[in-house]
Amino acid sequence: MITSHNGPQPADFTDVRATNLAVVLRFVRESAPCSRADIAASTGLNKATVSSLVADLIDRRLLRETGLTENRVGRPATMLVLDGSPYAAIGIEVNVDYITAVAVDLKGEELLNWRRAFPGGTSSAGQAVAAVAAIARRAVSRMTKEARQVLGLTVAVPGLVDVNGSVRIAPNLGWHDADLGGDLAKALRDPGFPVLVDNDANLAALAECRFGPHGDVGDLVYVTGEVGVGAGVVMDGRLRRGGHGYSGEIGHIEIDPAGPECRCGRRGCLEAVAGIGAILAHTAPGAPPAELEAELDEVVRRAGKNDPEVLALLEAVGRGLGKGVAIVANLLNPEVVVLGGYYVPLGPWLLGPAQDEMLRRSLAPAAGGCRLVVSTLGHRAAALGAAARVLDSVDSGRLPPRP
Amino acid sequence: MITSHNGPQPADFTDVRATNLAVVLRFVRESAPCSRADIAASTGLNKATVSSLVADLIDRRLLRETGLTENRVGRPATMLVLDGSPYAAIGIEVNVDYITAVAVDLKGEELLNWRRAFPGGTSSAGQAVAAVAAIARRAVSRMTKEARQVLGLTVAVPGLVDVNGSVRIAPNLGWHDADLGGDLAKALRDPGFPVLVDNDANLAALAECRFGPHGDVGDLVYVTGEVGVGAGVVMDGRLRRGGHGYSGEIGHIEIDPAGPECRCGRRGCLEAVAGIGAILAHTAPGAPPAELEAELDEVVRRAGKNDPEVLALLEAVGRGLGKGVAIVANLLNPEVVVLGGYYVPLGPWLLGPAQDEMLRRSLAPAAGGCRLVVSTLGHRAAALGAAARVLDSVDSGRLPPRP
Known part of the structure; x- marks a missing residue:
């Protein structure tokens, strides 16, 4: 019989203080302003331990005290907030x-x-x-x-x-x-x-979990919309990198065996069917990378004016993208798939057909509850x-x- | 800013004893025979705590003492093994x-x-x-x-x-x-x-992790080879179920847009291309489910005799299966993909073409180190x-x- 990975992990007791410092720091990140008593009550750490940990964190200027006191019965308490200004x-x-x-x-x-x-x-x-x-x-x-x-x-x-x-x-x-x-x-x-x-x-994907508007979502997949298309896979609240760190290579999954040739040498890859290059191959063939952003602005402008050629192109790209998203929905059942990069400005035209394909191709009803959205973080993600x-x-x- | 899922979790202190009982039980499962001192040394729990936990586990007949003592310097120690016989x-x-x-x-x-x-x-x-x-x-x-x-x-x-x-x-x-x-x-x-x-x-997939021959593998995908085809996804040592518990629905991912109609109403799903039904549709069309096992025995027999029709069929099914496995390899980068059910007796003919497709279609070199094997647990998995x-x-x- 082999090691079961499903049991609880014994705590490494040499790391207890580091872990507890992290627990306090994270609690304040999520709950500030809060008192030492709040920290003790919510984390289960005893008050003396919390005081010592907080002193250490203040010393490192990771936390600071504010003048505020809570409006409550009993002794007023000094409130803590994140510092980190240095x-x-x-x-x-x-x-x-x-x-x-x-x-x-x-x-x-x-x-x-x-x-x-x-x-x-x-x-x-x-x-x-x-x-x-x-x-x-x-x-x-x-x-x-x-x-x-x-x-x-x-x-x-x-x-x-x-x-x-x-x-x-x-x-x-x-x-x-x-x-x-x-x-x-x-x-x-x-x-x-x-x-x-x-x-x-x-x-x-990490950025979406930390800075995005997704609430307490534990299962999220981020799809990059650059010249390359890749995915970041978060399941049960953590990035899942796979055995060698190569998870999320959605860009070279075959979407259409009769599709265009891909830069990787294969045919009909998601990247070739629904990457940004697939759009520009039609609207601005041969444009150098430096002009990619300007060319895409032009695509957005033409789509905004209901240019039928561009609308048909974006509909087809959206459907191709949806085939890829459907694979993700079937295999990983994420709560949300976030489209990033250049997919963000193109979202108004891509999201509809992509969502339609995702729903049609998912075995679970309503794509297993998966929502398809564009990133609010844009190119900074x-x-x-x-x-x-x-x-x-x-x-x-x-x-x-x-x- | 939203809750970060990536920080450490504060321990729930009401569960400490349950957690520690589990830690001891699991340590003995993996390291038996072992002494109380071994448990203390490896888990970081102190010796008095270990003695109390072990007494509880012996009381519940989850552990038992053996007469053995370790051959070592100092006082001989009573060794512990799993009991669980009741x-x-x-x-x-x-x-x-x-x-x-x-x-x-x-x-x-x-x-x-x-x-x-x-x-x-x-x-x-x-x-x-x-x-x-x-x-x-x-x-x-x-x-x-x-x-x-x-x-x-x-x-x-x-x-x-x-x-x-x-x-x-x-x-x-x-x-x-x-x-x-x-x-x-x-x-x-x-x-x-x-x-x-x-x-x-x-x-x-849980059975493969606990009873299979995969060593300390944390990233494993199990693919069922029954009339239906489904997958169980283990990443970082745990089953990843997705947002609503529907992860692993690989059977209805489109593998071949020109492929046969699937029972789900779509076309060219992995299940329709490479499920057991796809084989029997050729060799024994219309056979009732009760005869499925006998009909597959016949397929194995014919393949063993190098029947060219059956060999060509299994080659095609293996390639279709490999396209599905390639999607898994690209998206999840597992260390091993285990083929189960009826794929086990068909393994000698399916594995080669499936592996070939997996390697051809993976972006990472050597499919990111992914091994494709048949289950040793057979239909009991x-x-x-x-x-x-x-x-x-x-x-x-x-x-x-x-x-």
Whole structure:
């Protein structure tokens, strides 16, 4: 008989304090303002422990006391809120046609949000490292000027990233086996904070869970709408990466055996049928990546004017996308599928036909309750998720050193 | 900002003893024979706590002491092993052409294993309840004669089972909104143990994790090879059921838009292309379900004699199946996909072409490390998993009352 994975895990008692610090930090994140007594009552930790943990968190400027007292029977209590003002988490996304950088504080408030055109599809991995390093240095420098300590930097990449953070393949960037994290840390001259690399769809899914409007949803799939199409799979409240970290590769599932050839060499892949490239192949064949955003603006403009050619195209792309979403709905039964990237501005035309296909092709009634929506985070989703991954590691108890 | 699902969970301190009992039970399951000191050293629980927990577990006859002592420096220690001899967990599978019943003890040793033909495809839900109740009564009676307390009974059903155990749709059984668990508990006259209902593929996946030869695999997908085709999805060591419990509905994903019509009314579903019915539609069209097993034996016999017609058929079915497996590999990146049911005897002819399609259609090199294998549990997998679900609830700390 093999190890059963379904039993409870014994607690690792060496980590008890880190875990409890994280529990308190997370409780305040979700319930602030709140008192030490509230924390004790809700977490089951005893009051003396809570006081000691809170003192530690105040000392690290992760929490602060407010002057407020609760209006209640008994002694007035000092209220606690998240502080984190001396900290910043940086997220960067590198993609086929742009680089995005964001920074957030511990509360998730956005501190900066930059986006610039970048010819990712025609640059080498070395050129990408240089470009990412340049924008990272500027972001770090801005945070330092604001007297913030950078907790970490994560880079989102549209491709297979293994569990160690190596980019195995990024088809639309033309990268193979690139140690982006290592190269970037070198380019930043050992910056003194962790530099991580992760898949863009995974990170965007994290961002939807942390910053999106989905309430207490535990089962969510995010679908990127860039030149590449990928998915991030959240089940039971956590990102599920699969055995080697390659889950969510929806872009090269065959949707239409008679469909167009895909850049991967196969035929009728979701990406070839319903990726952004499939739209531009009709409206602006041969347009260089740098003009992709402008060309899509033009598609949106023509659709808004009921251009019949564009409407028929978007209807077909929406149906192709819906076939992919139906596969996700049947196999994973998510509560919500979030369409991101360029799918957001195209949502008014894509959502209807996509939803129709999802419903027609799902065995469960009403697609098992799955809602299909567009992201409210827009093109920032992956970079925000990259920053969220830094915050997650703080929330898991890896606290920054005392400032 | 919404609740982050990615932080650590505060422990529920009212459950500490139940959790710790479960931790000890599970440690002994995996490491027996072992001493109280071993348990303390490995779990981090202190020795006095371990002694008290072990006393409780011995009292309930879940553990027992052996005469053995470890050959080591210092005082010889009494060794502990699983007992559980006074208990039994019963699992029953009802399917289109058979009912299977198994019982196992706490160690997972098989106590009984019955299989009989049953015309599930043409019976009403009421007739199925009567048939399941009859076999359940006989199994309970056998366990009672052996002086075993029945810990629980789970029924595996090929269909959508919601999180409350109601069968929403079982397409190949023709059931809609059937409260099988409730009806069965009534038919058994409130038997004094829990009666649960779950999806057959989910339970078979649990059985593979607990009883299969997969080592410490955390990401596994089980695919049923019955008249219906379904999947059970295990990621990060646990069954992932999705938002409403309907995950794993791989059978009605479109594999070939030009493929044969499916019983669900769609066209080219995996089930229609690569289900057992797809084989028999060629070799024995119109054969009644009761003869399904005999007809498949005949297919295996003809394949064994290199009958070119059958070989070509199985090659095509294997390719269709591989297209479905490729979707799973791309989307979930499992370490292993296990083919069960009638796919097991057909494995020698199906595995090759299926693996070939999986490799051709996966974006990740070598299908992301995914291995495609046939189950070693055969037709017992779902029923064994049904019994395993009962054991899981013991392992999670829901201990039986003292005998």
